[in-house]
Amino acid sequence: MLHETSATAVAIFAAFVLGVLGLSFFLGRRGQSAAGYYAAHGQIHWFVNGIAFAGDYLSAASFLGICGMIAFTGYDGFLYSIGFLAGWIVALFVIAEPIKALGRFTFADALDARFRSRGIKLAVAISTLVVSVFYLIPQMVGAGSLIRPLLGLPHEAGVILVGVTVTLIVVTAGMVSTTWVQFIKGSLLVFFCGVLTVLILQRGLKENAGRPGTEDLTPQVRTVTPAGAVLVDGVAQSRDHDLRPVGTIAALPARFAGRRETGPLGALEYLAVLEDSSIVTWAGKKAATAAGTETTFTPVVRSGAELLKPGGSFKGLTTGKLADRLDFASLMLALFCGTASLPHILIRYYTVKDGEAARRSTVVGIAAIGVFYVLTLYLGLGAMTSGALDPTDTNMAAPLLAKSFNDTLFAVVSAIAFTTVLGTVSGLIMAGSGAVAHDLVEHVLGVAMTDHEKVRCGKVAAVVLGVVAMGLGIVFRDFNVSFLVGWAFNIAASANLPALVMLLFWPRTTKQGIVAAVTVGMLSSLAWILLSADTFEKVYGWSREAAPMPFSQPGLVTIPLGFVVLVAVSLLTAPRPAEGRT
Amino acid sequence: MHRPGDGQPPTTPAGRRTGLLLFWLYVALYGGFMALVLVRPDLLSKRPFGGVNLAIAYGMGLIAAAFLLAVVYMVLRSDRSGG
Known part of the structure; x- marks a missing residue:
């Protein structure tokens, strides 16, 4: 869909981004040593760090992806919410x-604390980089989705804008500014989502969203011609001839007979x-035709009871197929185990002064x-019935829900979503740059660096990671961001969690066991994803049936595999009594 | 005081036991939900709570339980460590 931009939206958006950048430059003076740049001197207050955890964690996947998934498929998006939060139990x-x-x-510091091994540093640094890159992709995709309706710029412009801004944030001040950006973003995100929810409940539910034209259930066809032109129902797309916004209630319950809207509702009543x-929900189906790539969007009238139970997106829950x-x-196992294995979350524990503060900040x-x-x-269901959804982009559900109230709210919510992406991407780039400078260059390659050189090396790594993230954000533009984050959780949980847990709870763990578990967990989960039906279909454009893996999410196999490999290798490499531990 | 990077986690055995007990309690709650979704999804359509179905009530309950257990853990650990 084509979206109109407004001067107010651009002004609010610019104010947010410039405010974040200004804060970064201001705080940049505090983080010039390595301890300041990578860990904010361990002096962040536990409450600020707790909200910053929320800022780090509530990424584009949580805000844009989950709302979009609930808006288009119902309850299954909420399963991601449940799994994402449950993972914090492992962390705490x-x-x-x-x-x-x-x-x-x-993160490598922690796994290597007992052994002082270059092998561990190398394996964990590479796994940190792989997880960070996989987690970066959905954030950049989310940025590209946001920028189109907000500023009227193409997807690529959004990706590049985020990449450049984040790289500036990280390069100017490291963990100090990243923490405060996360704190502000986390606070604003929760507050404005609360405001939106109150507005949703106040508006109640309306047949056809109270908007004329949304009762039209004629299928819509979007065609992209080989020359790149976009047609809607066979006619060139323009502001006067565009796809219709979708997502409405066809009929309220019988007790509202004769009324077309409910009026304000309580949280449970809603x-x-x-x-x-x-x-009425809409789903698109792509087909290659002589005219180009055609996507046909078809409406389906479904009962609310069907949409509010599992199975809308995870078809296997209704078809009964074992695979x-x-x-x-x-996927649910990976979400549960993945949180406590994400490098950008784990490094936030170094920014507080002690274990008590770490515990308190986790609870916050x-x-x-x-x-x-x-x-x-509520945001997802509110969007589902708002009559404002763009059928071509599930990631835009939350901002378009805000737009259904007014343009100012749309601008504020989009700017917060953009800051959400900025915050999470800066955390990921911090984790990645630390892995390169502190683990790979200093400890694995043995390059002796002064404090100043260590910070400079981290900044160079941050710039390189920023460029890589921009490229991937453009390549993966058509994916739902929650789906992409599922991959990152699988790899993180498979590569990192077995080593971390066994190091803490099994005294016979050896350094070879840790290296083997991290390496096998990372490679096996990565290989599984690359050979899965989802990747065959959505990345390579091949047939799902040709994929060799029985199901797409690897965690159920590769997380236990990491534990088994660690135990087996540790037993095989256990030091003889006379040798003692290395 | 424990110094970062000396290779020994500082959590006391009692603290670790408390954490693990609460962890397994939550695993049981989460596992129960997953079992319902995978084995008896029909039960999740039942509406025992003010018109809200079990799928939503259990999901919200898991989120609330995570917070409650976190608070319990913080209080218990604060009592034992004196702050």
Whole structure:
């Protein structure tokens, strides 16, 4: 769909981005040593760090991806919310305090604390980079989605704008400014999602969203010709001839007979009324034709009860195929195990002074993140029935929901979403640059660096990572961002969690066991993803049936594999009693 | 005081036991939800809570439980460590 830009939207957006950049330059003076650049001197207050956890974690996947998935497929998007939050239990009860105690700048520091091994540093640094890059892709895709309706610029411009801004943030001040950007972003995100939810409940539910034209259920066809021109129903796309916005209630429950809207509803009542309503959702199907690539968007009238139970997106839950059920179980396991294995989350434990502060900041993070995930359900369902959805872009559901209220709210929500991307990307680039400078260059390659050189090396790595992220954000533009984040969680959980947990709880763990577990977990999960049906279909454009893997999400196999490999290799390489530990 | 990077986690055995107990409690709750989704999805359509179905009620309950267990853990650990 083509979106009109407004001067207000551009002004609010510019104010947010310039404000964030200004803060970064101001705070940049505090982070010039290595301890300041990579760990903010360990002096961040636990409450600020807790909200910054929320800022780090509530990425484009959480805000744009989950809302979009709920808006288009119903309850299944909320399963991501449940899994994402559950992962914090592992972080709090198992990982938080030991990580704080064992490490200094990077995740590799913690895993290598006992052994001082270059092999561990190398394996963990590479896994940090791989996970960070996989997590960066959906953030950049989200940025590209946002920039089109907000500023009227192409997807590529959004990706480049985020890449340049984030690189500036990270290069100017490192962890100090990243933390404060996360704190502000986390606070604003939760607050404005709360505001949107109150507005959704106040508006209640309306048949056809109270907007003329949305009752038209004629399928819509978007064609991209070989020359790159876009046609809508066979006619050149323009502001006067465009796809219709979608997502409406076809009929309210019988108890509202004779009325076309409910008026304000309570939080539970909203869900109950929606469950008894009939809702129109739209799905697109691509086909190659002589005219070009055609996507036909078709409406389906479904009961609210059907949309508010699992199975809308994870088809295996309704078809009963074992492989599809295992695919779902695998994703939920990866979400549960992945949070405590994400490098950009783990390094935030180094920014507080001690284990007690690490614990407290995790609890604050869980509170903020939990509130946000409850709100995602209302935002997604509000978007589903707003009559404002763009059928071509699931990631735009939340901003377009805001637009259905007014343009100013749209501008504010889009700017916050953009800051969300900025915050998460800066955290990821920090984690990646630390892995390159501190782990790879200093410890693996053995390059002796002064404090100043270490910071400069990290900044160069941040610039390179920023450029890589921009390229990938353009290549993966058509993907739902939650789906992409699922991959990052699988790789993180498979590569990092077995080594971390066994190091803490199994005294017979050896350095060879850790290296083997990280390497096998990372490579096996990566290979599984590259050979899965989802990748065959959505990345390579090949047939799903040709994929060799029985299901697409690897975690169910590759996380246990990491544990098995670690135990086996540790037993085989256990030091004889006379040797002692290395 | 424990110094970062000396290779030994500082958590006391009692603290670690508390954490693990709460962790397994949550695993049971999460596992119960996953079992329902995978084995008896029909039960999730039932509406025992003010018209809200079990799928939403259980999901919201898991989010609330994570926060409650986190607070319990913080209080218990603060009591034992004196702050």
